[in-house]
Amino acid sequence: MRPESAQILNLVQESQRVLMVSHKDADGDTLGSALAMCDVIRGMGKAVTLRCPLPVPEVYSFLPGYDIVNQEEGTPPDLILVMDASNLDRLSDTLSDLDGQPLVNIDHHVSNTRFGVVNLVVPEASSTAEVTYNMLLEWGVEISPLAATNLYCGILTDTGGFLHENTSYEALSIAAELVRLGADPGDVAMRVYKNKKLSSIKLSALVMGTIGFDCDDRLVYAYLSQALLEKSGARLEEADGIIDMLNSVDGLELALFFKEIEPSKLTKVSIRSARPARNRHPRCRQARRTDVGRGRLPAAPQHRRQANRPRRNPRPGRDRGAADLPRPGDPADRFPFSPGQGIPGRDQDWQRQRH
Ligand SMILES: [Mn+2]
Numbered sequence: 001m002r003p004e005s006a007q008i009l010n011l012v013q014e015s016q017r018v019l020m021v022s023h024k025d026a027d028g029d030t031l032g033s034a035l036a037m038c039d040v041i042r043g044m045g046k047a048v049t050l051r052c053p054l055p056v057p058e059v060y061s062f063l064p065g066y067d068i069v070n071q072e073e074g075t076p077p078d079l080i081l082v083m084d085a086s087n088l089d090r091l092s093d094t095l096s097d098l099d100g101q102p103l104v105n106i107d108h109h110v111s112n113t114r115f116g117v118v119n120l121v122v123p124e125a126s127s128t129a130e131v132t133y134n135m136l137l138e139w140g141v142e143i144s145p146l147a148a149t150n151l152y153c154g155i156l157t158d159t160g161g162f163l164h165e166n167t168s169y170e171a172l173s174i175a176a177e178l179v180r181l182g183a184d185p186g187d188v189a190m191r192v193y194k195n196k197k198l199s200s201i202k203l204s205a206l207v208m209g210t211i212g213f214d215c216d217d218r219l220v221y222a223y224l225s226q227a228l229l230e231k232s233g234a235r236l237e238e239a240d241g242i243i244d245m246l247n248s249v250d251g252l253e254l255a256l257f258f259k260e261i262e263p264s265k266l267t268k269v270s271i272r273s274a275r276p277a278r279n280r281h282p283r284c285r286q287a288r289r290t291d292v293g294r295g296r297l298p299a300a301p302q303h304r305r306q307a308n309r310p311r312r313n314p315r316p317g318r319d320r321g322a323a324d325l326p327r328p329g330d331p332a333d334r335f336p337f338s339p340g341q342g343i344p345g346r347d348q349d350w351q352r353q354r355h
Contacts (some may be wrong), residue, residue, distance in 0.1 A: 001138040004120040008104050009139050011079050011118065017047040019077035019101075022069075023090035024053035025237075028060055028157030028192065030084035033106070033128040035065045036147035036154075037081060040136060043144070049073045053092040057237045062191040063153060064146040077101060084128035087113040106131055126171035129154025133174050145182025152183035157192060160244060200241075203232035207242050207257075220246050221256040226263055236261070247272040 001009075012018060018041050022030040034050050041048040050068050060066065080101050085091055086109035105116030108131050110123040122131045129151040136143055143151070155175050159167040162175075179185055203224075210223040224239050232238075239259060246255040257270040 002120075004118055005135045005138040007118045008081075008106070008120060008135065011102060011104060012041060012044065012046065012081075015046060015077075015079035017049075017075060017077040017079075019073075019080045019098075020048060020050040021080060021082045021085070021091055021094055022050065022052035023083075023085040024092050026052050026056050026060065027084075028063075029127045029129055029154040031056075031060050031063060031066075031069070032150040032152070032154030032157070033083040033132045034081075035063055035068070036129070036132060036136075036143075036150040037083065038068055039065055039144055039147040039150070040139075040141055043141065049077065051094050053094050055235075055237065057240075059192060059195070060153070064149050080104065081106060082116065083107070083132070084109075086111045088115050106135070124168075126166040126168055127154050127158035129158065130171055130174055133178070143178075143181050148178040148181035148183040149188065152178040152185065153188050153192065156185075156188060161189070161193060197234070197238065199232050199234035200238040203229065203234040203238055204242055204245065206232055207239065208245070211246070215253070218251060218253040219256070220249050220252055220254075221258065222246055223258045223260075225260045243270040243272050 020034040020037055020041075022034045031052065034052070038048045038050055048068075049071060052069050054070070056069060076098060078101055080095065080098070081104045082091065083106050085105070086107060088095075102117045103115065105112065105114065105119045105121065106128060107119075107121045108123060108125040108128050109121070112119070112121045112123075114121065120131060120135060122134075125131045125134075132154075133143070133151050136147075152175055155171055155178070156162065158164075159171055162172065175183075175185075206228045207222050207224050210228075212221050213219065214221070222242065224242070229236065229239075236259070239257075243255060243257040246252075246257055249255070253273060255272045259268045259270070260266075261268055
């Protein structure tokens with residue numbers, strides 16, 4: 001057993017009341033891992049509670065055992081387990097009323113700040129669910145169908161439905177094992193990916209109307225304003241899958257999705273890149289490294305394909321002629337933050353979208 005696994009097991013065995021903590025903007029991994037741990041810890045005869053910063057996305061309310069999330073707690077806990085959070089800021093003020101309890105950090109983010117008394121951080125793992133599964137294997141405890149379903153959801157969602165680069169042999173074999181232990185892959189997939197609200201579809205349609213291409217069509221961007229959000233009747237969390245739609249464009253190297261959180265004050269930018277850095281177009285590389293961070297795209301390089309020269313191999317629906325594509329300086333209703341003009345507000349919150 002790895003020393004961290006043993007130390008965590010020790011801490012859990014010595015405690016009576018354990019608090020599980022998920023990160024803000026909760027996803028299937030942080031909730032799935034935490035709910036699976038709730039089940040295991042309860043099985044060890046301990047009291048367990050789960051805190052998750054609000055709002056908790058509705059889509060995960062199907063997870064078995066979900067009713068424990070943010071329930072009233074009696075006595076304060078004597079141990080805290082934080083799942084899938086790379087740093088303490090990810091918890092908002094979730095722990096502000098607590099003091100002195102040992103904090104255990106279970107995660108897979110390479111950027112993890114090792115904030116716990118024990119840090120079980122495995123950057124090679126696809127998900128915290130994978131880290132948790134391996135830890136439970138070392139503990140030698142039984143994984144119930146309830147825990148298996150939660151862990152499966154964690155791996156499924158953090159690999160983007162087994163589509164992202166982190167979909168490894170390890171991730172797939174653990175997922176298969178979790179199915180053997182009682183997770184229903186069809187059911188979980190349906191509840192996570194095939195239960196979209198009409199408002200979400202409307203929102204996607206409106207956002208797709210703002211789509212623009214640049215850098216020889218290797219950069220795609222789209223924008224979500226509060227006005228579009230209102231028009232669709234959707235909640236902000238319903239925009240979560242849109243960056244993946246943008247990132248699915250053929251030949252793309254960089255996808256940017258601007259979300260207006262507070263008008264003229266705070267805009268969040270989600271970034272996805274489709275190819276390894278060494279193959280990226282120089283302008284995209286430059287944009288990714290520096291200028292987008294200041295709300296600015298760099299000037300077009302000299303070798304850029306001439307605007308009106310057609311592609312050698314036109315792609316259906318995309319290459320009607322470069323004149324049809326949005327360019328820097330296009331009307332503001334297409335893309336309010338024109339490249340070169342900067343993004344309003346100094347408080348942009350950068351969200352790396354690998355969970
Ligand atoms: Mn994760």
